[in-house]
Amino acid sequence: MEYVVTAVILLVVLIVGAVGLVVPKMRRRDLPPPPTVPTVPPVDQEIPPLVEKPAPPVVVEEPVVEAPVVEAPVIEKPEPSAGRLVRLRARLARSQTALGRGLLSVLSRDHLEEEDWEEIEESLITADVGIEATQVIVERLRERVRVLGSRTVAEVREQLVEELVAALEPEMDRSLKTAPHDGRPAVVLVVGVNGAGKTTTCGKIGRVLIGDGGTVLFGAADTFRAAAADQIQTWGERVGAETVRGPEGGDPASVAFDAVKRGIDSGVDTVLIDTAGRLQNKVGLMDELGKVKRVVEKHGAVDETLLVLDATTGQNGLEQARVFTEVVDVTGVVLTKLDGTAKGGIVIAVQRKLGIPVKLVGLGEGPDDLAPFEPKAFVEALIGSDA
Numbered sequence: 053m054e055y056v057v058t059a060v061i062l063l064v065v066l067i068v069g070a071v072g073l074v075v076p077k078m079r080r081r082d083l084p085p086p087p088t089v090p091t092v093p094p095v096d097q098e099i100p101p102l103v104e105k106p107a108p109p110v111v112v113e114e115p116v117v118e119a120p121v122v123e124a125p126v127i128e129k130p131e132p133s134a135g136r137l138v139r140l141r142a143r144l145a146r147s148q149t150a151l152g153r154g155l156l157s158v159l160s161r162d163h164l165e166e167e168d169w170e171e172i173e174e175s176l177i178t179a180d181v182g183i184e185a186t187q188v189i190v191e192r193l194r195e196r197v198r199v200l201g202s203r204t205v206a207e208v209r210e211q212l213v214e215e216l217v218a219a220l221e222p223e224m225d226r227s228l229k230t231a232p233h234d235g236r237p238a239v240v241l242v243v244g245v246n247g248a249g250k251t252t253t254c255g256k257i258g259r260v261l262i263g264d265g266g267t268v269l270f271g272a273a274d275t276f277r278a279a280a281a282d283q284i285q286t287w288g289e290r291v292g293a294e295t296v297r298g299p300e301g302g303d304p305a306s307v308a309f310d311a312v313k314r315g316i317d318s319g320v321d322t323v324l325i326d327t328a329g330r331l332q333n334k335v336g337l338m339d340e341l342g343k344v345k346r347v348v349e350k351h352g353a354v355d356e357t358l359l360v361l362d363a364t365t366g367q368n369g370l371e372q373a374r375v376f377t378e379v380v381d382v383t384g385v386v387l388t389k390l391d392g393t394a395k396g397g398i399v400i401a402v403q404r405k406l407g408i409p410v411k412l413v414g415l416g417e418g419p420d421d422l423a424p425f426e427p428k429a430f431v432e433a434l435i436g437s438d439a
């Protein structure tokens with residue numbers, strides 16, 4: 053029995069000892085953190101490479117210097133000039149209100165008394181028709197009204213139109229001599245006081261000629277105003293026409309000569325020469341324009357000399373214009389800025405006083421606001437149809 057008890061005790065001691073040895077070991081094994089389970093990156097996340105690649109060398113990109121885009125200039129093709137006056141008739145609205153409507157309302161009265169005729173005269177004079185022309189027009193109207201007796205508005209309108217057209221001398225030759233001849237271009241001199249719209253008109257005439265199928269070269273002989281040469285050159289570039297210019301303050305006659313020479317060599321139809329009007333006195337004007345003309349005529353006669361007149365300057369402008377007609381042989385008048393005045397009657401006065409036909413009229417600042425002058429269409433626009 054004793055042996056059994058001893059054996060049991062021994063067994064218990066052995067078991068306790070074994071447990072004592074095993075448990076601490078297990079505890080020690082628990083201490084290190086549990087091995088981490090590698091997390092699977094989400095599908096769209098880039099898996100980092102196992103072996104780190106060396107960073108790619110930094111490439112310094114040279115700035116790309118783009119070659120300048122040279123755009124071909126857009127060459128405009130202006131509309132032909134036929135019918136322009138009719139298309140631009142609304143521009144005469146100021147004159148129409150002052151002259152056309154005023155006259156029609158008086159003329160439509162049942163019995164025209166002396167003061168009515170005076171009123172008619174006054175309207176015409178206010179519209180710059182000029183005293184002489186006014187007297188003729190009123191006289192003729194009085195006679196017709198007396199003979200006709202009772203009148204309708206339509207009849208009166210018709211008579212008024214006829215008298216104004218007659219005062220504009222419709223038989224005058226208003227064609228522009230711009231066609232080439234004898235193997236050389238036609239030469240057109242554009243003259244007038246500064247500010248009248250000379251350079252602008254020169255550019256517009258070029259467009260009219262190109263619109264009608266011709267070719268043009270500009271001569272920038274207004275060397276007094278540097279901007280004038282730039283201005284005319286810009287007009288030329290828009291329609292693909294060449295401009296011959298000289299140094300600022302240079303000799304206008306020499307520029308004009310070179311322009312005609314270049315025009316002959318390049319075979320254009322018309323050479324348009326813009327001149328300067330900045331001349332204090334008649335002697336200076338005579339010297340300069342006379343020289344330009346003489347020098348140009350070494351190539352052949354000048355075909356057309358156009359005098360540019362500002363319609364808004366009225367009767368005063370007419371006096372200045374007369375000086376030009378004494379200096380050069382003016383063949384036609386271009387009356388500008390008719391859109392800005394109620395004095396459209398100046399056309400009649402200009403022709404009467406200068407004895408030179410109005411060939412073109414300026415009706416705005418737009419490039420194609422220049423129309424060949426047609427007396428009937430002009431008067432129709434001036435009188436209007438809704439009075």
Ligand SMILES: Nc1nc2c(ncn2[C@@H]2O[C@H](COP(=O)(O)OP(=O)(O)OP(=O)(O)O)[C@@H](O)[C@H]2O)c(=O)[nH]1
Pocket residue numbers: 244245246247248249250251252253274277280328329330388389390391392413414415416417421
């Ligand atoms: N409303 C209107 N303005 C016009 C017309 N014609 C020209 N002009 C304007 O008149 C101004 C003077 O025109 P320019 O052509 O520079 O005058 P210029 O006679 O050449 O003047 P200089 O070169 O100084 O001798 C400009 O602002 C034009 O746009 C027209 O028919 N109607």
